[in-house]
Amino acid sequence: MENLKKKAALAAVERIEPDMLVGIGTGSTAEAFIYCLSERVQNGLQITGVPTSKRSEELCRVLSIPLTTLEEVSHLDITVDGTDEVDPCLNLIKGGGGALLREKIVASASRQMIVIADNSKRVEHLGAFPLPVEVIPFGLTSTLRHIEKALQSCGITAELTLRAQAHQPFVTDEGHWIVDAACGRIDDPSGLAARLSSIPGVVEHGLFIDLASCVYLASSEGVEMLTL
Ligand code: A5P
Numbered sequence: 001m002e003n004l005k006k007k008a009a010l011a012a013v014e015r016i017e018p019d020m021l022v023g024i025g026t027g028s029t030a031e032a033f034i035y036c037l038s039e040r041v042q043n044g045l046q047i048t049g050v051p052t053s054k055r056s057e058e059l060c061r062v063l064s065i066p067l068t069t070l071e072e073v074s075h076l077d078i079t080v081d082g083t084d085e086v087d088p089c090l091n092l093i094k095g096g097g098g099a100l101l102r103e104k105i106v107a108s109a110s111r112q113m114i115v116i117a118d119n120s121k122r123v124e125h126l127g128a129f130p131l132p133v134e135v136i137p138f139g140l141t142s143t144l145r146h147i148e149k150a151l152q153s154c155g156i157t158a159e160l161t162l163r164a165q166a167h168q169p170f171v172t173d174e175g176h177w178i179v180d181a182a183c184g185r186i187d188d189p190s191g192l193a194a195r196l197s198s199i200p201g202v203v204e205h206g207l208f209i210d211l212a213s214c215v216y217l218a219s220s221e222g223v224e225m226l227t228l
Contacts, residue, residue: 001118002032005082007218008116009033011225012080015114018046021073023106024060025081026053026099029116033080038063050076052106053099054173070109079110083117084129084206086215090115090228091189095132095206098163098172104204104211112213119219126189130161130180132206133196137169137177143201144179150195151181158183176203 009032016022016037024034034056041047041064048066050073051057060067070076081103085093092115094100107113135143144160151158163170163178170178186192186207193207215226 004118004218005029005032005116006036007223008118008216009036011216011218011223012114012116013037013040015078016040016045016047020047020077021068021075022047022049023076023079023081023110024049024051024056025079026056026103027082027097029082029118030056030080031059033116034059034063034065038065041065050106052081052102053097055099070105074109076106076110079107079113081107081113081115083115083121085123085126086115086117086121086212086217086226087123087126087189090212090215090226091126091210092208092212093126093129093131093206094208095134095178096129098132098170098178100132100206101134101172101174101176101204104208107208107211113211115212115215117215117217119217122217125185125187126207127183127186130182131186132163133179133181134172134176134203134205135179136201136203139201140177143199146199146201147179147181147196150192150199151183153195154186154188154192156183156186156192174203
C-alpha cells in the first residue's frame with residue numbers, strides 16, 4: 001500500500017512547476033507527496049507551500065519546504081491532497097484525518113486540485129466511508145438533530161458518532177469537533193452537501209464537490225489519471 005501511495009505521489013509531483021504556490025494536503029498519501037516534493041526542492045525547484053494541517057506543516061518544516069499561509073497569499077496554483085473516497089464524477093469524501101476544513105479552504109483557493117490515492121479509494125457511490133462533519137462544540141445535541149434531519153431528507157438513516165481520541169472528543173486544528181456519519185450510500189452528494197452547509201452548528205463537511213480537477217489512482221498495474 002505504501003508503495004502505491006508513493007507511485008501516486010510521484011505522478012503528482014511531476015505537475016509541480018517552478019515558482020508555483022502549492023497547497024499541501026494531509027494524511028499518509030499526502031505525506032508521501034511531501035517527501036517527493038522535498039526531494040525536488042533539494043534539487044533546486046523553487047516553490048512555496050501552504051500546508052492543510054499542523055501535522056503536514058511540521059513535516060514540511062523538517063524537510064525544509066518553504067511555506068506561506070493563505071493570510072499572506074490569496075490564490076494557489078495547485079493543491080495536492082489524498083482522499084478517503086472518490087466517485088466517477090470526481091466527488092470526494094475527505095476528513096478521515098480530521099483536516100477537512102483547512103483542506104477545503106486550501107483546495108478552494110487553488111486553480112486546480114490534484115488528488116492522489118491508491119485504487120482502494122475508488123467507489124461507484126460515496127458513503128461507505130463515514131462522512132466527517134466538523135461541528136462547533138456549543139449546541140452539539142441540537143446540531144446532531146439537524147444533521148440527522150438533513151441526512152433523512154436525502155433518504156439516509158445514519159448512525160452519528162462523535163470522533164474521540166484517548167476517551168476525549170477529537171479536536172481539529174481549528175478547535176472544533178468531528179461527527180462521523182455512517183451513511184452507507186449517498187445518492188445525491190451535492191444535495192446533502194447543501195443541506196449540511198445550511199446547519200448553523202456545522203462548520204464544514206467532508207463532501208468535496210466539483211473541487212478535484214484530476215485524480216491519480218495507483219494500483220499494481222500502474223497509475224491511472226482520471227479527469228472529467
Ligand atoms: C485528512 O483529513 C483526509 O482528508 C485525508 O486526505 C484522507 O483521510 C486520506 O488519508 P490517507 O492518505 O492517509 O488515506
